[in-house]
Amino acid sequence: MDPPDVHETVAETATDIGEMEIRGAATIAAAAARALETQAKASHAESPAEFRRELRIAARRLHDTRPTAVSLPNALRSVFRRMSGDTVDELRRTTVAGARQFREDLDNAQRDLGEVGANRLRDGDVVLFHCHSTDALACVEAAVEMGKDLSAIVKETRPRNQGRITARALADLGVPVTFIVDNAAHRYLDEADHVLVGADSIAADGSVVNKIGTSGLAVNARERGVPVVTAAQTIKLNPETLTGATVEIEMRDESEVLPADAREELGAVTVENPAFDVTPPRYVDAIVTEHGQFPPESIVTLIRELFGESTGKPWETPPED
Ligand code: RI2
Secondary structure, three states: OOOOOOOHHHHHHHHHHHOOOOOOHHHHHHHHHHHHHHHHHHOOOOOHHHHHHHHHHHHHHHHOOOOOOOHHHHHHHHHHHHOOOOOHHHHHHHHHHHHHHHHHHHHHHHHHHHHHHHOOOOOOOEEEEOOOOHHHHHHHHHHHHOOOOOEEEEEOOOOOOHHHHHHHHHHHOOOOEEEEOHHHHHHHHHHOOEEEEOOOEEOOOOOEEEEOOHHHHHHHHHHHOOOEEEEOOHHHEOHHHHHOOOOOOOEOOHHHOOOHHHHHHHOOOOOOOEOEEEEOHHHOOEEEEOOEEEOHHHHHHHHHHHHOOOOOOHHHOOOOO
């Protein structure tokens, strides 16, 4: 049960993120910022302290939905950083403006990243995709706009089948798609010129945390000499890993893996459903961002430049104060 101060849009957004009705790291970040904006607009707070408290409760509700995509805390932090003023009206105005600016920056970053990534793709290339990443698709979209003919191999991406979303989006761009089950990826790597994936979190050592199955794909791609490219706007960089924190891998419900009757037939076995895995930097050729492309080893410098020491979580301050 949500506290009464949480606006229904915040509660609905949090539920939708948790249930993956809203999914994808950038989309989650935008939705969280929009929800804070709604909370700010609708607030009846009678004092700046009360307003801040409401925003903290809302942010915490949004934050506690999915633990791996760092774009979510980065989005919340960004809106809080822009919230300022000594009156409720001023706080409301800066929060709304901050949330809007954040979303605009997100769109611009994805567009710029797409142009950077498109330069890696040559006319006639075959690109192998895992899961669905709007950052990865932005690279293809920009390449197509540049007049390059690409074709795609798309992995199904069990258990949530995000590959279907990617296949549809690529087909809509006019890119011919071959859709395969996950287990067929190794066979099709011989036909691919690139593996192109997104990211949910990129650690300071350049490790890429992305949809489960990415690491195995990357190891196989390296063995076949197929470059692995991660498209990730800098909202996916994880400043907390600068201090050695590890990225929590979300474990999701077993019902996503097996329908109820099949689960019952299995009986007394444990079913696990990790949503993400970690690809070590040595299997990643490039991380494409809106600031250019980087070898994974240099990501630490970019994180320092962009985030500095700003790793605090203002929404964790007790709401009572
Ligand atoms: P964009 C997705 O996670 C995938 O792992 C994808 O690579 C990542 O988010 C980034 O997505 P999920 O939400 O921000 O499907 O590039 O679990 O759209």
